[in-house]
Amino acid sequence: MKKNIKGFTLIETLIVSTFVTGVLVYLFTQFVTLKNGYDRTLRYNTVESIYKALNLDRYLTGIEARTVISEVNKNNLAYADISDCSKFDSSSYCGVLMSSLDVKIAIVTKGDLEGLKAALKNNNPYSEGLYQFVKRDNRVSEDGYKLIVEYNDNTFASVNLSI
Amino acid sequence: MNNKGFSLVEIMTTFMLVSIILIMLIELLLSLKSIYKEGDLKTTLLINQANIEKQIYDDVFNNPSLSLVSCGENCINITTKSGVKSLQVTDGNVTYDNYSMKIASGSSVGELTFNSYDQTVGTDTITIFEIDLPITNKLIDGDYGIHIVAQKGNLLY
Numbered sequence: 434m435k436k437n438i439k440g441f442t443l444i445e446t447l448i449v450s451t452f453v454t455g456v457l458v459y460l461f462t463q464f465v466t467l468k469n470g471y472d473r474t475l476r477y478n479t480v481e482s483i484y485k486a487l488n489l490d491r492y493l494t495g496i497e498a499r500t501v502i503s504e505v506n507k508n509n510l511a512y513a514d515i516s517d518c519s520k521f522d523s524s525s526y527c528g529v530l531m532s533s534l535d536v537k538i539a540i541v542t543k544g545d546l547e548g549l550k551a552a553l554k555n556n557n558p559y560s561e562g563l564y565q566f567v568k569r570d571n572r573v574s575e576d577g578y579k580l581i582v583e584y585n586d587n588t589f590a591s592v593n594l595s596i
Numbered sequence: 597m598n599n600k601g602f603s604l605v606e607i608m609t610t611f612m613l614v615s616i617i618l619i620m621l622i623e624l625l626l627s628l629k630s631i632y633k634e635g636d637l638k639t640t641l642l643i644n645q646a647n648i649e650k651q652i653y654d655d656v657f658n659n660p661s662l663s664l665v666s667c668g669e670n671c672i673n674i675t676t677k678s679g680v681k682s683l684q685v686t687d688g689n690v691t692y693d694n695y696s697m698k699i700a701s702g703s704s705v706g707e708l709t710f711n712s713y714d715q716t717v718g719t720d721t722i723t724i725f726e727i728d729l730p731i732t733n734k735l736i737d738g739d740y741g742i743h744i745v746a747q748k749g750n751l752l753y
Binding site: 443446447450453454457458461464468471475479480481484485487488491492495496522523525526529530533534535586 | 609620745
């Protein structure tokens with residue numbers, strides 16, 4: 434009498450189930466990573482955030498250009514934090530403008546971002562979101578200066594200053 | 597003895613495994629569907645916001661003759677370099693001059709407001725203009741409305 438060997442053993446079923454579950458979990462985690470990346474880039478350089486940064490650029494270029502240049506080049510610093518406007522003669526107007534634009538952090542740096550990236554990598558006094566934004570900005574303006582802004586609604590923008 | 601069929605333990609174990617996999621698959625499908633809907637909605641709202649803000653900013657940015665005047669409820673007349681254009685909210689649409697943006701379904705539109713205030717800088721006066729129209733959606737966080745800031749002053753040109 435022949436033994437009926439159709440079907441799967443329990444061990445075979447367990448192994449296949451474990452393998453399929455593992456693949457599904459891996460695919461799901463990859464998808465979540467993609468989605469987080471997509472959500473993150475939706476906050477970078479939106480039309481609104483760029484125009485707000487250009488507003489700040491107009492003010493800095495028109496009124497405080499000398500102060501900005503001097504601060505960035507002071508003691509070979511990689512950047513100048515202008516968020517609190519304390520460095521400017523027109524600090525009162527600057528404060529009102531920053532409030533209207535809903536600015537959280539505003540940094541002026543040299544067009545080559547390597548100095549800023551290195552400074553933030555060693556010691557980052559700002560949010561992780563700002564550090565990631567700077568890290569991912571590969572647009573280099575070798576001559577001149579760059580303005581990097583983080584807003585209170587968690588969006589970011591970077592523009593080349595017209596100085 | 598008839599050895600066909602499965603034992604109780606085998607059936608229970610298999611049933612448990614299949615149930616776990618099915619539950620995981622269903623959860624995965626539901627979350628993928630929700631992620632897709634949210635992403636689609638967010639993209640639509642952001643594109644709408646970008647298009648209309650660009651239209652307005654092209655006129656108000658670096659405009660030495662800029663002024664804002666109310667033309668009724670949820671209506672602002674904006675003086676541009678080429679004349680006067682109206683920004684208004686009517687019946688689920690936001691219109692600026694000839695450009696009209698349909699508000700995404702399920703979105704709530706706040707009140708269209710504007711503000712301008714003068715600031716003294718040295719011997720010059722600079723005016724800051726603000727236009728605000730909040731647009732939110734119950735399915736996603738954030739404000740996807742119109743938020744315009746413009747400056748006017750001799751020192752800026």
